[in-house]
Amino acid sequence: MVVVTGPGRSRFKTPARTARRRGRRGQSETKRGWRSTPWLFLLIPLGFLILFTYLPVANMLWYSLTTWDGRAPVKEFVGLDNFVQIFTRPELFQVFFVSLYYIAGSFVQMALALYFATILSFKTRFRNFFKGVIFFPYLLNGVAIGLVFLYFFRPDGTLDALLTLVGVQDPPQWLGDPSLINYSLASTSVWRYMGLNFVLFLGAIQSIPNELYEAADIDGATSWDKFRYIIAPGIRKIIGLSFILAISGALSVFEIPYIMTGGANGSETFVIQTVNTAFVFSKVGLASAMAVVLLLIVLIVTWIQRKVFPDDKADLV
């Protein structure tokens, strides 16, 4: 910190006053310096936070009230018109129904993850091998997964070959039939993300103190009793967290359907539609309004989750 003293001013002051002033200033200087240190550390992090999180949110709210195309210098203000369009034009609104497949998928995913996390937290042979195999898909590149499952679902692909083995002669078009495509894509999503839920549940179950199981054994509890009275309450919080991740994830599905089908055959999701509206059809205003709707839904879901699973009620001991 550089102390700037006005040149020449001290010439007119008595030595005593100068000393007093300097003393006072010196003191306040260190104090101010003390206070500015945290801001020096925060300068860059806060800069990024504002630039890439809060500024976009603010801009998005503003764009959503205009008919901006992303390039024109003027942004025509149209009020809530974009929002009215989203909720009145069925072709814009129908993508929400596609999310229902993924929401249903995420419940299946959580149930499977909970089942495998429970059985693998007890003594099991080859436990680490099973853990690794179940978790591994989560680490894979989304594009690679998309291509792997294109191969899996293609006519005469892996799935059809498996079905032929068990005697199914005429398998349906998994990705060609609009009534099936979202089931195929949602199950790909389950395959991809189940491992994360599994590892989170497993970690939570293992953090439950061992004495509780020992006590339960002494009381003659069955495995189901242990699950019902020890594990389920013990991992309430993480199940609650998984619910928000599942629902906000299901609403913002993009990669799997975009890579595998490009949104064809009725598999277009909300985010694919938003991206196309903004960058293919140059309707940034309308796309921003769609993004605002998505953000609001996610915030509401999070708020409900906080109400249903408050942080402080998860203690067991």
Place this chain on the structure above:
Amino acid sequence: MSAHIARTLKYASLAVACLAALLPLVTVFMAALKDTREFATTGPLDPPSNWFNLDNFVTAFTRGNMLQGFVNTTIILVISVTGAILIGTMAAYAIDRFGFRGRGLVTWAFLLATLVPGVTTQVATFQIINSLGLFNTRWAAIALFMGTDIVAIYIFLQFMKSIPRSLDEAAMLDGANRLTIYRRIILPLLKPAIATVVIIKGIAIYNEFYIPFLYMPSSELGVISTSLFRFKGPFGAQWEIIAAGAILVIVPTLLIFLFLQRYIYNGFTSGATK
């Protein structure tokens, strides 16, 4: 007796889970080892005649520009992970170790940001990247990976709380200033948290598709994901080449997973719950 049945059911369900997890990958791997004629005449479940036929991998690697993809991914990964760690630790240090006016507001601003899913603000973020002149440069991805990583800050904040303040005070008595404390005491003690962030963030960046696809459309800037995505065009019908490309992308992940298994589990558990 019923215990016996339960045991059988348990292992049967695990076997089915393994089959479901591995079969899609194994069949793609087998497809990658077949030549064009063999691919056309055999089914997906038939093993390849030659397990060491690597021609498709060579074709995928050279004609699919995968080397460039790996180089671009590595550059972006190294710079953004380093940046995210510096930014995250600095923010956590300032928030946890200083009492200053506005501290509550700043903490709140960082935590509130975890609620905004990045995917929702992309339309508006795009305009910012564009007006900064970063569109179609590697810096677009780097800036976004560095700057929007609130989870890293959160992990550092949690971990910082467990480092005793008396260490800071002792160093201060020895005449260390705040920067020295940050560099010599806080950063080394944060190592476990840094390892967690490196793992989570490294995997996320390696797998990221959306950001490079949207912000770096130029073909020289292809990363692993976007290079592989381009396979759908020129190799449209050549499944054995596409399969080889997918396997090439998966193999590094598999190796890292096998070597760092334990750390990866811990990383994801602490990353998501804390």
